[in-house]
Amino acid sequence: MSLERFAELWASSSYPPDPVTEADIRIVEQRFGFCLPNEYRHAVLQVGLPRPTIALLDAIVDRELYLRDLSNFLNPSEIVSVTDDWRYLGLPEDLVAFATDCMGNLFCFCNANDGEEAAPVFFFDHDDQTVDVIAPSFNQWIDEFCGVAPH
Structure with a gap:
């Protein structure tokens, strides 16, 4: 499983991934009226939410990779609060945030992709309020x- 590998590479073994329950997922889905992509659901229910260390950002910067860094996975209550807060600040109504980069930009799913096995990952840049598809699915995004290679 790719999220498990991500946690091995980029999270501290001193801080295991935060567990997520089916009830947690349902709260998010009920609040926004759509089902999260099955790839994402399965991964976070099995692995939890890893907390990446600065080593990931360092590796991306040092190697000059064209890859937006993943700084934080949002827990279910943060998904709701961050999405709601950013909608007032320009986040399109059809996007639901699930992670952030080091600058506070958002990685999102689109609620139009209701319950699909694999759904695109969108990037919302809060500075210019642009939205780009950055991966065709959660698993492919994590695989990037x-x-x-870690240092």
């Missing part, structure tokens, strides 16, 4: 980070 797993392909970066």
